Amino acid sequence: MRVMLADVDEESAKKVASKLEGSSLVYSADVIRAEEIEALVQRAVEEWDGLDVMVNNAGVGVAATTLETREENHELVMDVRIRGTFLGMRCAILAMSHTAASSPPRR
Numbered sequence: 001m002r003v004m005l006a007d008v009d010e011e012s013a014k015k016v017a018s019k020l021e022g023s024s025l026v027y028s029a030d031v032i033r034a035e036e037i038e039a040l041v042q043r044a045v046e047e048w049d050g051l052d053v054m055v056n057n058a059g060v061g062v063a064a065t066t067l068e069t070r071e072e073n074h075e076l077v078m079d080v081r082i083r084g085t086f087l088g089m090r091c092a093i094l095a096m097s098h099t100a101a102s103s104p105p106r107r
Contacts, residue, residue: 004044006031007058031058031084041091050099054092058084 001022007013010028017024027043029036044051060080062073 002048004040004047006040031088032079034087037084037087037091041095045095045099051092051095052099054088054096056085056088056092058088 001020002024003017003020003022004025004027005013005017006027006029008028008030010026013026013028017026025043025047027040029040031037041051041054058080060077062069062077064073
């Protein structure tokens, strides 16, 4: 198995990677920044000659009630969960499309 772990907290990603078998890469990225997600996917493609699967599961939460939650915190939650998912999907789909187009059919 080959896995790339990405997180804004690179040290946390390294801890997880150290527990995995197989080949792994650790990458620091903020999922709400398109250029960082593009670089993340490109790194995987360059390292492993393509991308087969992307588990796009970044998340963040706020430990507060609705009345206690500031708008900035709500915006961050929505950006990570929705914008981050969109950006990850867009980059991964493009990479997988290029991989599929340049590879012989699999049986």
